[in-house]
Amino acid sequence: MMELLLILILLTDVALCSTGRLRVLVRTAAWQGFFLGLLALCKGFTFHAATLAAATIAVKAVIFPYILNRAIRKSGTLTEPLPYVSYNLSIVLCALMLGLCVLAADRLPSGQWRMAASIGFFTMFTGFFLIITRRTAFSQVIGYLALEGGIYAFGLSLWQEMQVEVEMGLLLDVFAAIFIMGIVIYRISSEFEHADTARLDFLNDSEEYD
């Protein structure tokens, strides 16, 4: 069960790197959130685990896609304009990174959850990769989500049981962050009529601004 979920998360990572269609990206991120939620149940079906799984799925697979889709509709941007790294090259880089992540996780002292750790690292990498190489604010938010999801998966691989208050606090925080990011993107879209962060370049240290 757990292996299956981890492989599905891996596939969503690759899918995130391979497309620039924003709605597909949002849908893929929602699936990834769903699988991450189920992953919490793999350590045993307790009340604690079930609450966490339900909250994760509600936030990451239902609310976030709603917020992001709304902002996408508002901005009218449907695809990523010319990313800095082409999609084919992205997939090759992904494959290379996956190998490195497996090697890195192999060296970790902790025992049985090595696979979760390597997928966690890989998901974090995917997140960083999206944030750095994609231009629209939407892809960057999705990158941030993947980064957070990867850390969460890695945390599951280490932690016997986190205090439920801390887990819920983390989730609430990520929720608030995405909510505010959604609002800022919304404002950027109405002010600039695009959501291309590469064209947000008013602020710098040169004299001749304005």
Place this chain on the structure above:
Amino acid sequence: MISAAVYIPALAGLLAAFTTPAKARKLLIGGAVLHAAACAALWLSRPAPGQWLMADAPALLFLSVSSLLFLLCAFYAKGYLQTLTERGHGHILSGVLTREPEPVFIAFMLLFLSSMSFVCLSRHLGTMWIALEATTVATAPLICFHRSPRSLEAAWKYLMLCSVGIAVALLGNFFVSASLPSPELRLWHDNLLRNAAALNPLWLKIAFVAAFIGYGTKMGLAPMHTWLPDAHSEAPSVISALLSGALLNCAFLALARISSVCMAAGLGAFVGAMFITFGAASVVVAAALMLRQHDYKRLLAYSSVENMGIIALAYGAGAPYAALLHAVNHSVTKALLFLSSGNILRVYKTKKMHEVANLGQTLPATAMLWGAGFLAILGMPPFGAFISKLLTIKALVGSGHYAVAGLFLFMLAAVFAVTAHAVLGMYRKGAQLPPAEEKPIFLLPPFLLGLAALALGLYLPHGFDAALKSAASALGGLP
């Protein structure tokens, strides 16, 4: 009892979001006063640690600084919001008319105070992380209060860079938990300090690096500082004062909490080297960028990067007392400067230094505060920053970092020359503006901050000194 400092502003903030602007302003002042009272009550009663919160010496020190700054800034903000309503026009530079509704602005200010108090009082590494991320979320809407293109860009960079940075610190928390000999120990930091010798040093080292990158981003250490000049210069001046004066300190506290555990676990040399390297880099980068700065709010923002670098240098050289003293000095002085910069911006309607002239005639009172603030931040005696910078140099030399001490002195001199030249230019004779009215509500808060900056240099009361010392020994990792 301890939680009052967290939930009073949170409650006031939630109420403020759903009222009229006039009532929201009352809630802002009321929340700030009650928070200061709660803070004073904590000093007097010194309650025992609860499950999630504790009021030990460092927590109380940083909480009080934040609380006092917020109280003064709340009055200034009230005046600021009143002027905006009276004049009814939009953003002072771009003319953008749309802005967030005033109750929402006040609500986020109060939530910011609440999350900041939560960072200071947290007893658990996990909740500390949650609170610090919450400060990012609460302050981003404050930065883009006016929906001008520049402030939206600044808010976006701030949200993205700080959220990603802090996510790395979360990874650091997981690594700390991996270093525990048994999972029952959990991440209470007093607990970690007591059991530091039993932690796995390799895991702890990785955890420290992750936490350093994460919280260092939020603290504005170079090279992770790139969001800071944008956010601090585009936010309304009263928010810049709080971001620079209070929030950067909170990030330092979070970092110092983890560092103290690492030091107690015998990683002192490694921790010190990290702080010295990044501290020196921050001082150098800030000095280099201040050299060609034409925007006085960006100049202040880079000066914050420099001062965070100084705090890191002092802490890394094994002088947490100097680091804390400098943190307090910097908070007071930088808030004074940002509040005065707001007064200048309101009248001159420009942020470029070469377009400001005749400051002494146009805004006599603000001009005094502005000049005094710069003398203080540059480390002139008799202001407090002189003492803390001197202690930092002493600590660097005492710990054998001669080259860093030399570089630090050189950079201080360079910053002094550059800043003095740029700021004096604002007092030169030039196009005459009619003398502007200066309202007391915009002068009293920076004036009180200036008095504090002066008092810190002239005389440290015994009680305050003792509080600094006990906070320093708690953050220094000594058992």
